[in-house]
Amino acid sequence: YLSNVHCGWFQMGRLTVQNMNVLSFTCVFTLSSSPYDLLIITFVLVDWLLCNNRVEFTQLAADYKAVNLGQGFPDFSPPKFVQDAFCEAVRGGPQMQQYTRAFGHPHLVKSLAKFFSRIVGHEIDPFEDILVSVGAYQALFCAFQALVDEGDEVIIVEPFFDCYQPMVKMAGGTPVYIPLRPVSRAEGNSVLSSGDWVLCAEELASKFTPRTKAIVINTPNNPLGKVYKTEELQMIADLCIKHDVLCISDEVYEWLTYDGAKHVKIASLPGMWERTITISSAGKSFSATGWKVGWAISSGHIIKHLKTIHQNSVYHCATAAQEAVAHGFDREYEVFGSPQSYFQQLPAMLQHKRKKLAMCLDSVGLKPIMPEGGYFMVADISSLKVDLKDESSKDESYDFRFVKWLTKEKGLATIPVSAFYSPEHSKDFDKFIRFCFVKEDATLDAAADILRKWSSTK
Amino acid sequence: MASRHTHSKRIEGLDKNVWVAFTSVAADPTIVNLGQGFPDIPPPSYVKEALVKATSVDKLNQYTRGFGHPSLVKALSQVYGKVYGRTIDPFKEILVTVGGYGSLFSTMQGLVEVGDEVIIVEPFFDCYVPMVRMAGATPVLIPLRLKPGKKTGTSADWYLDPEELSSKFNSKTKAIIINTPNNPIGKIFTRDELQMIADLCIKHDTLCFSDEVYEWLIYRGHQHIKIATLPGMWDRTITIGSAGKTFSVTGWKLGWSIGPEHLVKHLQTVMQNTLYTCPTPLQEAVAQGLMRNYELMGQPECYFSSLAEELEVKRDRMASILQEAGMSPVIPEGGYFMLVDVTSLNQDLSHMGEDEAYDYKFVKWMIKEKKLAAIPVTAFVGDESKKEFEKYIRLCFIKQDSTLDAAEAILKNWRRV
Numbered sequence: 010y011l012s013n014v015h016c017g018w019f020q021m022g023r024l025t026v027q028n029m030n031v032l033s034f035t036c037v038f039t040l041s042s043s044p045y046d047l048l049i050i051t052f053v054l055v056d057w058l059l060c061n062n063r064v065e066f067t068q069l070a071a072d073y074k075a076v077n078l079g080q081g082f083p084d085f086s087p088p089k090f091v092q093d094a095f096c097e098a099v100r101g102g103p104q105m106q107q108y109t110r111a112f113g114h115p116h117l118v119k120s121l122a123k124f125f126s127r128i129v130g131h132e133i134d135p136f137e138d139i140l141v142s143v144g145a146y147q148a149l150f151c152a153f154q155a156l157v158d159e160g161d162e163v164i165i166v167e168p169f170f171d172c173y174q175p176m177v178k179m180a181g182g183t184p185v186y187i188p189l190r191p192v193s194r195a196e197g198n199s200v201l202s203s204g205d206w207v208l209c210a211e212e213l214a215s216k217f218t219p220r221t222k223a224i225v226i227n228t229p230n231n232p233l234g235k236v237y238k239t240e241e242l243q244m245i246a247d248l249c250i251k252h253d254v255l256c257i258s259d260e261v262y263e264w265l266t267y268d269g270a271k272h273v274k275i276a277s278l279p280g281m282w283e284r285t286i287t288i289s290s291a292g293k294s295f296s297a298t299g300w301k302v303g304w305a306i307s308s309g310h311i312i313k314h315l316k317t318i319h320q321n322s323v324y325h326c327a328t329a330a331q332e333a334v335a336h337g338f339d340r341e342y343e344v345f346g347s348p349q350s351y352f353q354q355l356p357a358m359l360q361h362k363r364k365k366l367a368m369c370l371d372s373v374g375l376k377p378i379m380p381e382g383g384y385f386m387v388a389d390i391s392s393l394k395v396d397l398k399d400e401s402s403k404d405e406s407y408d409f410r411f412v413k414w415l416t417k418e419k420g421l422a423t424i425p426v427s428a429f430y431s432p433e434h435s436k437d438f439d440k441f442i443r444f445c446f447v448k449e450d451a452t453l454d455a456a457a458d459i460l461r462k463w464s465s466t467k
Numbered sequence: 468m469a470s471r472h473t474h475s476k477r478i479e480g481l482d483k484n485v486w487v488a489f490t491s492v493a494a495d496p497t498i499v500n501l502g503q504g505f506p507d508i509p510p511p512s513y514v515k516e517a518l519v520k521a522t523s524v525d526k527l528n529q530y531t532r533g534f535g536h537p538s539l540v541k542a543l544s545q546v547y548g549k550v551y552g553r554t555i556d557p558f559k560e561i562l563v564t565v566g567g568y569g570s571l572f573s574t575m576q577g578l579v580e581v582g583d584e585v586i587i588v589e590p591f592f593d594c595y596v597p598m599v600r601m602a603g604a605t606p607v608l609i610p611l612r613l614k615p616g617k618k619t620g621t622s623a624d625w626y627l628d629p630e631e632l633s634s635k636f637n638s639k640t641k642a643i644i645i646n647t648p649n650n651p652i653g654k655i656f657t658r659d660e661l662q663m664i665a666d667l668c669i670k671h672d673t674l675c676f677s678d679e680v681y682e683w684l685i686y687r688g689h690q691h692i693k694i695a696t697l698p699g700m701w702d703r704t705i706t707i708g709s710a711g712k713t714f715s716v717t718g719w720k721l722g723w724s725i726g727p728e729h730l731v732k733h734l735q736t737v738m739q740n741t742l743y744t745c746p747t748p749l750q751e752a753v754a755q756g757l758m759r760n761y762e763l764m765g766q767p768e769c770y771f772s773s774l775a776e777e778l779e780v781k782r783d784r785m786a787s788i789l790q791e792a793g794m795s796p797v798i799p800e801g802g803y804f805m806l807v808d809v810t811s812l813n814q815d816l817s818h819m820g821e822d823e824a825y826d827y828k829f830v831k832w833m834i835k836e837k838k839l840a841a842i843p844v845t846a847f848v849g850d851e852s853k854k855e856f857e858k859y860i861r862l863c864f865i866k867q868d869s870t871l872d873a874a875e876a877i878l879k880n881w882r883r884v
Contacts, residue, residue, distance in 0.1 A: 085525065086528060087528050099518045103508070108717045147742035150741045154475065155474055158475040172740065172743070300747075301742070301746045313482070317474070323569045323572065325720055329718065
């Protein structure tokens with residue numbers, strides 16, 4: 010959400026305003042309403058939508074030929090073994106070009122079941138406990154549509170990947186937000202870490218009501234990079250069990266943890282397998298975001314409902330891509346934990362890039378919050394004194410204005426972090442911007458050049 | 468352990484469908500599968516090679532534009548601009564989706580409201596009804612009827628009764644869904660029929676969702692007409708197409724919706740909130756396939772027409788095999804399915820219990836006893852029309868010769884126990 014929003018009150022009906030997402034910055038709701046109630050629906054208007062110069066941040070980056078650390082995807086290729094697997098699949102038998110099993114290509118679901126059973130510590134049934142989807146995005150959609158009803162509340166931890174909110178609303182649910190908050194640090198310890206951002210136990214407990222259907226967590230988190238520790242997940246699990254609530258756990262960055270941080274699956278905690286939907290992504294696991302292969306894993310009694318949404322929305326996913334991902338997981342199963350594993354090599358490569366970016370940001374007074382995991386690094390811009398000049402944007406939130414200024418004046422594209430917050434809280438978090446460091450060294454070097462030049466002019 | 472939580476209301480009663488029931492059965496390799504509608508003939512090799520090439524380009528393995536990969540929407544705009552005889556804006560008037568199925572879903576979710584009515588012509592591709600219901604609307608069914616005095620010889624014998632159709636429209640009608648060429652009958656709606664539908668849409672200010680995934684599979688003597696090209700219809704029609712059906716690559720799951728910006732933008736909204744973007748390398752490969760054939764349009768090498776020629780031979784062969792076995796095929800004007808009337812076989816299925824329609828029982832019996840799979844046609848109609856269609860089964864003939872040979876062998880031996 011953009012922070013300078015107006016609230017208007019409108020009568021019920023299906024209103025469609027453009028969708029909000031960080032890549033294109035157009036704002037949308039689709040609100041459904043009961044035919045039997047006259048509902049007054051909160052309708053959030055983004056004032057820049059009404060302005061003549063509505064700006065897409067991606068377009069802005071392109072217009073100014075900015076070095077783009079905004080978009081969240083690699084600018085390098087997937088590992089050769091999966092690319093080769095894709096080519097082999099395409100060149101394979103005629104059935105590779107035709108429909109496969111709707112809920113997941115048999116080879117893929119078997120490979121996933123084998124791979125993840127070992128990690129979750131639970132025997133996963135490939136045909137009952139897994140649904141393959143068009144990216145993790147569609148798995149999230151199936152989960153919300155299958156499980157969230159009109160009037161249900163869904164707790165969303167902020168900052169959140171922006172699609173959770175419109176998806177909850179599209180399912181007729183009410184988002185209930187709880188922000189991660191930075192704890193104050195001990196004196197002399199100046200390195201900020203995503204691990205310093207935590208959920209306050211009482212505040213979290215207070216968000217659970219009799220109407221709470223689910224809580225959505227994302228670990229490692231986009232944009233902050235927080236990797237939830239076992240104790241933190243246990244606190245959430247305890248509340249889920251106490252209130253009989255489902256947990257939707259978005260773990261697309263599960264392999265990307267740094268400095269020895271361990272990714273823990275909340276589904277592996279006692280009592281959680283039967284109430285957790287774990288969502289993952291081949292795109293993020295194999296640096297092939299354009300393949301759009303994802304999956305949801307949960308107990309069969311929950312997956313069957315996601316299957317119903319899936320079979321009534323897209324039904325099948327592309328066969329050859331699934332075959333290629335299956336090969337990828339077969340290989341990773343054999344080399345798991347060893348230096349040949351891509352799931353070891355990728356975080357090792359990114360650890361170095363993360364350090365490089367952090368040093369560059371530090372040099373200009375952009376205070377990075379070291380992410381424990383994920384693709385992104387958030388930097389605190391509050392101590393930078395910059396004249397943002399642009400009069401036309403003066404009603405926008407500070408981070409939005411800063412990002413535009415950084416793109417236009419310095420040729421460096423990023424994403425404003427208040428976009429990942431609810432309207433209620435975005436004003437408290439408008440001094441942060443997000444960088445993606447999953448980029449080739451050449452891109453990071455170009456960014457470093459820009460930052461070096463900037464720091465030399467200060 | 469059991470949670471007090473159940474599923475959301477929107478999926479109530481939508482969990483079962485004919486594919487869930489039949490596709491796993493037909494996966495048995497000893498069964499000759501003429502059931503589910505996909506080719507076992509290979510797609511053109513240049514399309515496969517285009518995909519292999521695409522995956523070697525770094526950028527093409529990452530996210531592309533959400534509403535459709537630029538080279539694909541531009542290719543679609545070229546091809547369909549020519550077909551429609553109008554300029555189609557690639558960015559505002561086209562949405563790329565996960566198959567024709569995904570287009571249907573985006574259309575229903577984007578344009579149909581709770582409380583609306585949506586008219587559906589029977590027999591219908593079975594997902595229309597659950598999708599309408601999931602959007603909170605009511606399906607209103609109208610069957611294609613056999614022309615009086617006609618034996619079922621061709622799909623052209625089936626028509627929509629004008630008065631009956633007109634009676635289905637009212638102030639709650641949001642849209643009518645048509646499918647031409649039709650699955651399963653293979654009927655191609657004539658210009659007059661489409662005009663009749665168009666007149667009603669205009670009169671009642673209704674939308675039209677036109678599922679035209681089989682648009683290129685038109686047999687000699689027939690012409691596919693796009694209802695969106697009739698006067699007054701562009702602004703109220705969403706037309707759906709499919710790469711899977713166009714290039715014999717159903718496993719690629721790419722389709723598209725074409726229509727006016729003021730409608731397509733809502734489908735784009737749905738896309739943005741459901742899966743965001745379709746796979747990149749697949750879209751690039753389809754774009755190349757389309758552009759190659761765009762250049763060849765009107766020529767015999769163009770796949771859009773050469774596939775239909777290839778299939779017409781198979782259609783005719785299938786029809787004569789069935790006739791020899793004592794069944795009555797309905798020769799389709801388009802598409803790759805054929806309905807077969809099995810009444811004259813007088814197959815006694817009373818031992819199979821009373822609770823299913825005859826065609827379901829027949830297909831199950833045929834799979835078990837004859838090792839030949841088909842699809843029961845009552846899967847494509849509502850309860851009230853079941854009696855009209857329960858003696859028909861659907862066969863898919865986009866199969867290689869060896870498959871048709873195997874089917875022929877079974878059908879030749881039919882009368883032997």
